[in-house]
Amino acid sequence: MKILAIETSCDETAVAVVENGTKILSNVVASSTAMYEKYGGIVPEVAAREQIKCIIPTIQEACPSFDSIDAIAVTIGPGLIGSLLVGVETAKTIAFVTGKPIIPVNHVLAHMYANFIHDKQGNENNKLTIQQYNNITIEFPAISLVASGGHTELYLMKNEKELMWLGGTLDDAAGECFDKTARLLGLGNGGGVAIEKAAKKCQMLNDKCKIKLPRPLLHDDTLNFSFSGLKTAILREVIKLKESQQYNNTTTRLPARQVQQLAYGTQEAITDVLVEKTLRAAKKYEVKSILLSGGVAANTRLRKKFSIWHSAFSIHVPEARLCTDNAVSIASYAYFRGVPTAWHSIIAIPDLSVEV
Ligand code: KG4
Ligand code: ZN
Numbered sequence: 001m002k003i004l005a006i007e008t009s010c011d012e013t014a015v016a017v018v019e020n021g022t023k024i025l026s027n028v029v030a031s032s033t034a035m036y037e038k039y040g041g042i043v044p045e046v047a048a049r050e051q052i053k054c055i056i057p058t059i060q061e062a063c064p065s066f067d068s069i070d071a072i073a074v075t076i077g078p079g080l081i082g083s084l085l086v087g088v089e090t091a092k093t094i095a096f097v098t099g100k101p102i103i104p105v106n107h108v109l110a111h112m113y114a115n116f117i118h119d120k121q122g123n124e125n126n127k128l129t130i131q132q133y134n135n136i137t138i139e140f141p142a143i144s145l146v147a148s149g150g151h152t153e154l155y156l157m158k159n160e161k162e163l164m165w166l167g168g169t170l171d172d173a174a175g176e177c178f179d180k181t182a183r184l185l186g187l188g189n190g191g192g193v194a195i196e197k198a199a200k201k202c203q204m205l206n207d208k209c210k211i212k213l214p215r216p217l218l219h220d221d222t223l224n225f226s227f228s229g230l231k232t233a234i235l236r237e238v239i240k241l242k243e244s245q246q247y248n249n250t251t252t253r254l255p256a257r258q259v260q261q262l263a264y265g266t267q268e269a270i271t272d273v274l275v276e277k278t279l280r281a282a283k284k285y286e287v288k289s290i291l292l293s294g295g296v297a298a299n300t301r302l303r304k305k306f307s308i309w310h311s312a313f314s315i316h317v318p319e320a321r322l323c324t325d326n327a328v329s330i331a332s333y334a335y336f337r338g339v340p341t342a343w344h345s346i347i348a349i350p351d352l353s354v355e356v
Pocket of ligand 2: 294
């Protein structure tokens with residue numbers, strides 16, 4: 001079964017065709033990096049206007065003909081309303097004119113289905129790349145961590161279809177904490193990627209960060225997360241460092257070495273909490289596998305920390321390009337868990353719940 005998937009929940013316009021939920025036939029992502037540079041971040045209306053322009057060329061590139069497609073999948077939420085509308089209305093129109101079934105998809109739940117993808121050559125790519133594991137198919141039950149820019153959620157996956165939400169962030173998401181810290185440290189809009197790069201320099205120099213940052217909610221009984229306190233702690237450290245160096249202007253950047261140390265400390269704090277809470281859930285529910293997904297799962301330090309647990313659990317993580325937003329995971333979700341729905345009853349839902 002070939003599914004054409006459209007994903008426009010944030011600033012990206014992504015279109016893919018996936019066969020049987022596992023094999024990528026095409027995968028195109030048009031992102032708006034230029035907008036970041038011009039406006040210093042995402043401007044929802046500007047993003048939607050860009051998406052109106054590029055949705056048709058992106059679909060044409062990923063899927064030159066609708067003849068071989070069996071169904072259409074589309075992200076209906078959560079996300080930015082203007083952006084979602086572009087994808088949803090385009091997908092509905094394709095369903096109407098072709099008479100093919102359409103499947104509405106929850107963006108956050110879809111992230112974890114990137115773990116079911118094999119690459120074009122038919123090789124499995126959903127294993128940790130740091131070490132080679134033999135375990136190719138996902139064994140259930142599994143714990144699934146979705147860590148993205150807007151969400152940090154834990155699920156129990158009883159099988160490919162049955163999900164149970166276990167906990168999530170009470171305030172900021174892990175990715176949001178990476179993004180805000182990057183800005184605070186003068187690393188611009190580079191987000192988690194910039195923090196990872198700066199932290200690596202600190203690691204390479206074996207220049208360990210002596211700054212103690214909190215690990216929020218690490219010792220509470222729930223499977224919830226909280227990252228806003230960590231962000232505030234980092235801000236306090238930045239102010240303290242600037243004051244100790246007697247900067248008059250608080251906007252002045254810290255010296256590179258201190259930026260690297262703080263980036264390292266931030267990455268350690270976030271990844272420690274993500275690993276610890278996920279492992280706690282995995283032990284509690286006696287699962288066989290752990291699945292990582294969402295943009296933050298592209299972080300190599302996080303992947304490394306999880307890889308240590310490979311003898312206790314089969315650990316899966318998509319390749320980096322399938323951790324961040326893409327339409328491949330939307331198609332895979334639709335194949336394994338989607339429900340075809342009448343096109344006229346599908347609407348964009350910006351605050352779609354992720355608790356199932
Ligand atoms: O899943 P995603 O592409 O979009 C959302 O659904 O939000 O995730 C984006 C988030 C951003 O916060 C970004 O900083 C983070 O994923 N991210 C990373 C890395 N690559 C992307 N965080 C840490 N390390 C990375 N290498
Ligand atoms: Zn996402």
